[in-house]
Amino acid sequence: QVTLKESGPARVNPTQTLTLTCTYSGFSLESHGMRVTWIRQPPGKALEWLARIDWEDDKFYSTSLKTRLTIFKDTSKKEVVLTMTNMHPVDTGTYYCAQGSYDLIENWGQGTRVTVSS
Amino acid sequence: DIVLKQSPDLQSVTPKERVTITCRASQRIGSSLQWYQQKPNQSPKLLIKFGSQSISGVPSRFRGSGSGTDFTLTIDSLEVEDAATYYCQQSAGLPFSFGGGTKVEIK
Numbered sequence: 704q705v706t707l708k709e710s711g712p713a714r715v716n717p718t719q720t721l722t723l724t725c726t727y728s729g730f731s732l733e734s735h736g737m738r739v740t741w742i743r744q745p746p747g748k749a750l751e752w753l754a755r756i757d758w759e760d761d762k763f764y765s766t767s768l769k770t771r772l773t774i775f776k777d778t779s780k781k782e783v784v785l786t787m788t789n790m791h792p793v794d795t796g797t798y799y800c801a802q803g804s805y806d807l808i809e810n811w812g813q814g815t816r817v818t819v820s821s
Numbered sequence: 822d823i824v825l826k827q828s829p830d831l832q833s834v835t836p837k838e839r840v841t842i843t844c845r846a847s848q849r850i851g852s853s854l855q856w857y858q859q860k861p862n863q864s865p866k867l868l869i870k871f872g873s874q875s876i877s878g879v880p881s882r883f884r885g886s887g888s889g890t891d892f893t894l895t896i897d898s899l900e901v902e903d904a905a906t907y908y909c910q911q912s913a914g915l916p917f918s919f920g921g922g923t924k925v926e927i928k
Contacts, residue, residue: 740917749922752910807912811864
């Protein structure tokens with residue numbers, strides 16, 4: 704059974720860097736085709752694709768956010784970490800990590816809420 | 822980047838009615854389109870993959886169709902439990918992207 708759980712601060716100040724951790728189980732991110740994706744959702748708004756890391760350590764980012772995002776994995780800890788610099792109130796929302804094979808996003812975490820406010 | 826436009830934004834439907842949601846891509850994406858269902862305060866759930874392929878455990882009343890730039894999600898005989906927001910998502914080109922969502926509410 705695949706499970707993913709996001710963790711990180713519930714609140715960050717504007718201009719700070721957000722660090723979120725996705726802890727997963729039930730699959731190996733070293734297996735061919737496996738991928739973990741981060742997606743966010745502002746309150747009452749649509750889903751937004753942020754970043755993805757693949758089993759071969761290839762990394763892909765949202766065009767509009769790529770200068771602020773970094774994704775990396777630690778397979779020994781079964782973790783995928785996303786950092787986002789220079790946080791702004793518009794970055795408030797729920798952040799999800801999700802797993803899939805090849806081009807699918809199949810299994811989602813419960814999400815973690817982040818509020819950007821001073 | 823590929824942009825997905827969904828319509829309508831909101832659909833108010835009586836139980837047992839048929840629901841049709843459309844998703845239009847800004848460029849041809851073959852069949853590289855998925856549909857998700859998100860209920861309030863829940864994570865999205867994959868309903869349909871690659872345009873029309875079913876997902877194990879998803880009721881057969883959910884059907885996907887289309888290819889190229891125009892796609893449709895059909896819910897045959899809507900049930901009360903289907904009240905949710907539905908999103909399309911393309912996997913034809915990175916970065917992947919989602920549509921703006923269609924909220925289906927029960928009359």
